[in-house]
Amino acid sequence: MKYQLFYWPSIQGRGEFVRLALEYCGAAYDDVARREGEAALENLLARRTLATPPFALPCLKAGRLFIAQTANILQFLSMRHTLCANSTVKRIWTHQLQLTIADLVVEIHDTHHPIASGLYYEQQKAAAKRRSADFIKHRMPKFLGYFEQILARETARDAWLTGKQVSYADLSLFQIIDGLRYALPKASARTLKKCPRIQALHQRVMDLPQIRAYLGSKRRIAFNQDGIFRHYAELDHSPSKTGRWP
Amino acid sequence: MKYQLFYWPSIQGRGEFVRLALEYCGAAYDDVARREGEAALENLLARRTLATPPFALPCLKAGRLFIAQTANILQFLSMRHTLCANSTVKRIWTHQLQLTIADLVVEIHDTHHPIASGLYYEQQKAAAKRRSADFIKHRMPKFLGYFEQILARETARDAWLTGKQVSYADLSLFQIIDGLRYALPKASARTLKKCPRIQALHQRVMDLPQIRAYLGSKRRIAFNQDGIFRHYAELDHSPSKTGRWP
Numbered sequence: 001m002k003y004q005l006f007y008w009p010s011i012q013g014r015g016e017f018v019r020l021a022l023e024y025c026g027a028a029y030d031d032v033a034r035r036e037g038e039a040a041l042e043n044l045l046a047r048r049t050l051a052t053p054p055f056a057l058p059c060l061k062a063g064r065l066f067i068a069q070t071a072n073i074l075q076f077l078s079m080r081h082t083l084c085a086n087s088t089v090k091r092i093w094t095h096q097l098q099l100t101i102a103d104l105v106v107e108i109h110d111t112h113h114p115i116a117s118g119l120y121y122e123q124q125k126a127a128a129k130r131r132s133a134d135f136i137k138h139r140m141p142k143f144l145g146y147f148e149q150i151l152a153r154e155t156a157r158d159a160w161l162t163g164k165q166v167s168y169a170d171l172s173l174f175q176i177i178d179g180l181r182y183a184l185p186k187a188s189a190r191t192l193k194k195c196p197r198i199q200a201l202h203q204r205v206m207d208l209p210q211i212r213a214y215l216g217s218k219r220r221i222a223f224n225q226d227g228i229f230r231h232y233a234e235l236d237h238s239p240s241k242t243g244r245w246p
Numbered sequence: 247m248k249y250q251l252f253y254w255p256s257i258q259g260r261g262e263f264v265r266l267a268l269e270y271c272g273a274a275y276d277d278v279a280r281r282e283g284e285a286a287l288e289n290l291l292a293r294r295t296l297a298t299p300p301f302a303l304p305c306l307k308a309g310r311l312f313i314a315q316t317a318n319i320l321q322f323l324s325m326r327h328t329l330c331a332n333s334t335v336k337r338i339w340t341h342q343l344q345l346t347i348a349d350l351v352v353e354i355h356d357t358h359h360p361i362a363s364g365l366y367y368e369q370q371k372a373a374a375k376r377r378s379a380d381f382i383k384h385r386m387p388k389f390l391g392y393f394e395q396i397l398a399r400e401t402a403r404d405a406w407l408t409g410k411q412v413s414y415a416d417l418s419l420f421q422i423i424d425g426l427r428y429a430l431p432k433a434s435a436r437t438l439k440k441c442p443r444i445q446a447l448h449q450r451v452m453d454l455p456q457i458r459a460y461l462g463s464k465r466r467i468a469f470n471q472d473g474i475f476r477h478y479a480e481l482d483h484s485p486s487k488t489g490r491w492p
Contacts, residue, residue, distance in 0.1 A: 093297075100302075116376070116380035
């Protein structure tokens with residue numbers, strides 16, 4: 001069975017967390033709007049007769065089932081493919097980590113759109129400067145410090161977030177780091193200096209054969225100024241020396 | 247087995263979605279910090295040796311397992327108690343709805359804290375006015391319109407979000423409506439005029455015997471100005487007549 005992924009065709013966005021999981025487990029999928037254009041997405045969002053209509057994208061079609069919400073899609077895929085350790089406790093833990101990553105994604109998006117998604121960046125630039133300064137000083141160190149501590153508990157150098165087996169949360173943390181390095185290169189470099197295990201994990205995900213092949217393919221959309229991770233030099237503040245470190 | 251809920255003792259906050267589920271299914275639980283104070287929470291958040299440390303609260307202890315992230319906790323509880331329909335498809339659908347509610351919760355919080363959680367409201371009041379205006383005009387109608395449409399597809403008058411059986415998503419939608427009526431009484435009343443099924447669902451949840459008993463007890467903390475739902479009269483804008491309606 002071939003999956004159908006419904007997501008915006010010109011950005012990585014939230015869809016990228018799903019793409020990475022599908023690519024890692026070698027699942028066949030059709031990135032619908034990249035072939036058919038955005039009309040396919042608009043049609044889907046307008047279909048009021050669906051049993052499980054999405055509020056927003058991404059949405060994955062698996063057989064006759066439509067599944068939305070990134071973390072929900074990943075959890076579903078992990079029931080069918082090897083995308084996390086196969087125990088109830090590890091499944092709950094993996095999902096907990098993924099939902100924490102989802103919270104971080106919202107905060108990253110809101111660094112450049114703190115007032116309204118429907119307004120242009122230029123219409124909320126002053127607020128974006130304040131929000132991104134707080135993100136760089138407090139939130140990014142707190143989130144990345146959390147993941148670094150989790151990795152630090154594992155004694156093996158090649159351990160993943162949940163232990164011996166790579167999970168969709170690892171793929172998603174890779175994407176977070178990749179995106180932060182694009183959006184906030186100076187500030188993220190400063191924070192990541194204190195996170196050697198996260199840096200190593202990013203590299204190890206990139207070195208997974210399936211991920212390496214994907215990143216080198218045309219299927220990987222480049223970061224750009226329409227996605228969640230956007231680079232505005234004026235938001236890439238130098239972190240204050242007084243920034244909290246958890 | 248008695249659950250232990252770790253959450254801030256003076257607010258409903260995100261913990262309230264868990265409290266409502268525990269109360270609905272009659273599970274025995276200890277609201278730890280309401281008995282022991284916030285030191286119990288600080289101790290938990292500082293415990294680096296936990297197998298599954300929380301990034302933030304709420305956190306539920308079930309036996310030896312610590313589970314964080316509201317939607318993750320609710321999904322876990324629904325595996326043990328009657329909190330959603332017992333089919334894989336309905337479980338995925340219920341979780342999808344819950345994660346959409348979680349997105350809405352973030353947006354509601356950010357109406358009064360669009361710049362930083364660590365700053366006072368007064369330090370971000372101008373941005374809060376802009377963000378709440380957008381929320382009232384665009385986001386609240388879009389979210390509530392989505393849930394109203396889902397309820398409208400069910401032919402039975404007494405149907406719940408996912409069909410014949412009440413789920414944790416219904417309890418959470420009740421909480422959203424209760425909170426919006428506290429925080430934005432004028433604006434939410436305008437939007438809810440177009441959402442008769444959501445209004446009816448709110449009433450029907452309130453009439454569930456377990457929920458009615460809970461709401462009348464001292465266990466239910468009153469809404470206040472420290473939670474997610476806060477009432478600032480200046481943010482309760484009149485919705486524009488040009489507001490989009492999905």
